[in-house]
Amino acid sequence: MIEKLKELNNKIILENQDNVKELEKQQIISKILNKENSFTNMSIEYAYSILRDLKIPEEQIKNVYEQLI
Numbered sequence: 809m810i811e812k813l814k815e816l817n818n819k820i821i822l823e824n825q826d827n828v829k830e831l832e833k834q835q836i837i838s839k840i841l842n843k844e845n846s847f848t849n850m851s852i853e854y855a856y857s858i859l860r861d862l863k864i865p866e867e868q869i870k871n872v873y874e875q876l877i
Contacts (some may be wrong), residue, residue: 809875814841816862837861847876 816839824830837858840846846853852873859869 809872810841813862813872813876814838816864817841820862828860833857847873857870 817834819836821831821838824834840850840858843849852860855873855876856869860866862871
């Protein structure tokens with residue numbers, strides 16, 4: 809699952825080369841995704857926020873989060 813999120817993140821980064829604010833946010837998310845066990849070491853609220861920023865549909869966020877932890 810983490811690999812899919814990394815792919816989504818890379819896609820969003822490429823799409824937002826001209827949007828500095830979104831680009832910076834996605835670059836931070838990229839660093840988080842590359843840390844081992846990153847989702848198990850953060851609050852559920854923070855994790856859900858990252859998943860929303862990665863454009864995961866709201867109805868799938870809980871399922872994706874459960875797969876990550």
